[in-house]
Amino acid sequence: MFLRLFWIVGIMGIGQCIVMTFLCMFCTFLTCISLSAIATNGVIEAGGTYYMISRNLGPEFGTAVGILFYLGNACACAMYIVAAVEVFLLYIAPNITIGGQEVHDDTGLTGMMSNNYRVYGTIILLLIFIVVALGVRFVQFFAPISLICVLISILAIFAGIIEKSIISSNHRVCYLDNLLLHANAYASINITNDDLCSYCNFNNPKLIDIICHNSSSLDSCGNHTLTCEKAFPGIQSGVFLANLPSHYMKAGEVAPKQYISDKKLEIFQDVTTTFFVVMAIYFPSVTGIMTGANMSGDLKDPQKSIPQGTIAAQLTTSIIYILLILAFGSTIAGKWIFFFKFYF
Structure with missing residues (x-):
């Protein structure tokens, strides 16, 4: 999220993104009502989803679902x-990247950025292991803290959307014709948003040299526009209509069905x-709806709490996703910026 x-909103467009969200919501809602039916069909003890399925559908189904549930949680983690x-x-802290910020795009199987993921990911996994090893009560102590962090993050997104609609944003992007350019290709790494536009012009020797000599997607140096x-731009800009249709692209393209990119520039x-x-x-x-059921042993009245909490959580998150889709589609520039995950 x-x-x-x-x-995703930029690639699928607002229309298809909402359709996809409803499909996912339908799948999770069916799971919620099935889980609720099982939860109300007898005494629920500790063991969570695995216990409920194995006791109601038999050990064969319980074992199969339990293995898949374990693997799914491992992959999700x-x-x-x-x-x-x-x-x-x-x-947050790009300066602590092993190898420097220059390796952020080196995401191959043995790439330096991939090794960063492995090193720092192992550290985080060890911290999670320590928290879990300290016991259920310690995990429950962190649960409300995590929930508060998530709520603040969601509210911060909507606050940022409102702020960008009221106050003009300093975030700028540079286009060569209709191609989005990578800021690091024509400006220094530590450039601020206020200074970016001063580099996005034909007086920048570094940019002109790249356009004329190194870009494989440009036929010549002339007849191009830098903007x-x-x-x-905010809600008032009218980008909502521009973000309605989908823009599916192939790997390496900088625009739908147009150019194969020069990875150094575009x-x-x-x-x-x-x-x-x-x-x-x-x-x-959308697959975190089993959290309440997994705490069945800690609930005072699981037969009542699991159906109410699970369905309420599913409906709440679905509404939040729809609102976020509409908010992103209404405020972020729809020309090309939506398509690229790693610009900022």
Whole structure:
């Protein structure tokens, strides 16, 4: 939700993104009502989802579902850890990246950035292990703290959207014709948003040298336009209509069905996108609805709390996702900026 939803909205468009969200909501809602039916069909003890399924459907189904549930949680944990490292190294503390900020794009199997994910991810995993090893009460102590952090983060998103609509944003992006350019290609790494537009012109020797000699997607040096535009124009800008249609792209493209990118200069799509590929990326964000059921042994009245809490959580998160889709689609520039996850 925090790292990929704005990119998903840009790729799928607001219309298809809402359709995809309703499909995911339908799947999770069916799971919620099935879980609620099982929870109200007898005495619920400790053991969570596995206990309920194995006692109601038999040990065969319980074992099969339990193995899948374990593997799913393991994959989800790995995904969350990698996402945490990405936020930390790209946005919060890029200076502590092993190898420097220059390796942020080196994300191959043996790339330096991939090794950063492994090193810092292992550290985070050890911290999680320590928290879990200290016992359920310690985990429960951190649960409300984590919930408060999530709520503050969601509120901060909406506050930022409102702020960008009221106060003009300093965030700018540079376009060569309709191609989004990477700021590090024509300006220093430590450049501020206020100074970016001063580099986005034909008086910048570094930019001109790249355009004329190194860019594989440009036929010549002339007849091109450089523009510096707002990345977050706000609700009043009318970008909602521009973000309604989908813009699926292939890996390496800088615009739908147009150019194969010069990776040194232009921001490019790093994966071929289709409706189901993007849906697969998005779907893990809606799969946390089992949390309440997994705490069945700690609930005072699980037969009542599990159905109410699970369905309420599913409906609440669904509404938040829809609101975020509409908010992102209404405020962020829809020309090309939505398509690229790693610009800022």
